[in-house]
């Protein structure tokens with residue numbers, strides 16, 4: 001006797017396999033190759049940050065030496081503080097502006113030019129970074145000349161601008177997901193527009209805002225090109241410092257700093273992921 | 281109103297003033313020649329309401345009944361303030377609502393999808409309106425527990441709203457809208473997401489709540505049975521027009537429009553000729569034979585000579601052949617359902633009516649297909665329709 005159930009289960013299993021991309025010949029090999037190319041250098045970097053030897057090619061012994069050295073390196077210290085300062089302030093400013101932009105582009109009657117407004121908000125994603133960098137450099141130089149104002153404000157302003165689209169995207173997505181009826185219900189229950197925003201829209205928007213702020217933070221702390229052009233003397237961010245070090249030859253000290261950097265990024269991305277998952 | 285008149289009988293002037301005030305107070309909502317056009321001045325302009333006039337009385341359970349897309353939600357949204365009328369005006373207890381945003385109108389809504397705040401507990405949801413009105417903490421707590429008791433949800437006060445069943449969410453939505461004690465409560469098809477049994481329970485519950493609170497309810501449904509069982513008065517809408525307003529009894533027994541007659545319950549519509557009329561009744565010569573007396577609709581001035589006449593199946597019964605003055609025909613179909621049967625009788629001219637016949641007690645089958653029978657009816661069974 002033939003077990004028809006088992007047979008049909010087997011045939012449907014086989015069919016699934018045929019249409020599923022994962023089971024196309026060569027697919028998993030390609031995937032593995034990409035993974036190796038992407039992550040092998042990072043693994044090497046992390047491993048050699050724990051190397052006792054100065055060499056970045058031959059392993060001798062495990063040690064925390066480079067981390068301790070990096071921790072006491074004044075250049076790294078001040079660059080880290082500068083990066084934190086710039087990233088924190090720009091992330092906050094960018095998130096504020098992105099939140100307002102997202103509200104305007106989702107919570108008002110569609111108006112002529114709304115699509116162009118969205119395009120302009122997302123502009124930093126589309127224009128090559130080097131173009132923005134050069135333009136910003138010239139523009140800021142002009143302002144500096146006219147007003148005589150100097151300082152880290154220029155760098156923060158530049159970072160804020162290119163962080164806005166990254167903060168904008170998750171906030172806008174969240175607002176579009178959100179049931180408009182909830183805001184109507186709040187208005188129906190005597191909440192003024194401001195109260196409705198504070199008591200209903202904002203709390204429900206919070207996961208989007210948190211994701212947006214963290215994305216903006218990562219993008220800012222990671223930036224090289226625009227910082228390179230805009231940063232004035234004494235405004236060396238961590239990526240700029242590392243770049244400078246590498247020009248003089250790679251030391252495992254840089255590996256250690258990069259590994260810490262990586263760890264921070266992974267933690268933030270994990271938080272964004274968890275926050276995003278929570279809302280479902 | 282009676283009292284007001286009695287107290288002031290000796291003073292004519294005060295008397296009429298008292299009546300005037302009474303009259304003003306009894307109209308909870310007054311809608312005058314209101315039109316709503318969506319997307320005005322665009323190619324896709326859509327007239328959702330066309331010159332609607334309607335008065336809803338204080339302490340009334342008023343139902344807006346009509347098929348999908350007829351403008352019921354639009355009317356509620358105009359009253360709540362989420363839409364502005366294109367033309368016309370709406371008054372709430374005698375004061376104009378024009379330009380008043382939703383949060384300044386003493387009107388609350390039970391939304392079709394409940395729209396409970398997901399980040400708040402049941403109690404916080406209910407407290408929301410009271411807090412926005414600036415009530416003191418003690419007052420808010422007192423009102424919340426009162427309303428929770430009213431909808432029998434005390435045990436779930438601290439639950440998050442996404443951990444509730446559909447019926448429970450429904451009750452919370454009701455409680456939240458009732459807590460600030462609005463002048464008028466708007467309910468947009470609040471029962472349509474519930475299963476049959478829960479629906480029946482909530483119908484009774486709503487009726488009880490309306491009685492206990494004395495708040496004017498404006499209830500939207502497309503379910504005619506629901507409308508008939510619950511309402512004090514019903515307005516039947518079609519395509520943005522009000523077809524008829526009346527008590528369930530009036531709407532059911534004296535539909536004045538063909539649409540209303542068709543929309544509510546089973547009904548027979550027969551063609552005939554109007555041969556005579558007085559103020560309330562007309563004499564109609566039916567195409568299938570005899571002359572009958574039929575009620576006239578309110579606006580009967582410009583009735584054509586050719587008219588349609590409606591009669592409910594349960595107002596007809598089957599009698600013996602050739603009883604004088606009765607309609608005679610042949611049974612063409614028979615559906616038995618225990619307590620009675622639906623019997624289709626076809627006349628010589630091809631017209632057909634359905635009769636709802638009660639079962640008799642002797643347990644025998646009374647009628648068979650192709651039997652020749654006559655149809656009996658009592659006076660006041662027929663109603664003349666306008667289109």
Ligand SMILES: Nc1ncnc2c1ncn2[C@@H]1O[C@H](COP(=O)(O)OP(=O)(O)OP(=O)(O)O)[C@@H](O)[C@H]1O
Nearest residue numbers: 318319326328347348349350351352353354355502
């Ligand atoms: N915002 C809008 N823009 C354009 N047209 C609309 C809008 N809202 C409603 N309409 C149209 O107006 C008409 C009336 O809509 P409304 O929502 O009042 O109907 P309804 O009686 O509540 O129907 P239902 O029973 O399906 O809820 C419909 O034809 C609808 O397509």
Ligand SMILES: [Mg+2]
Nearest residue numbers: 352353354468
């Ligand atoms: Mg509707």
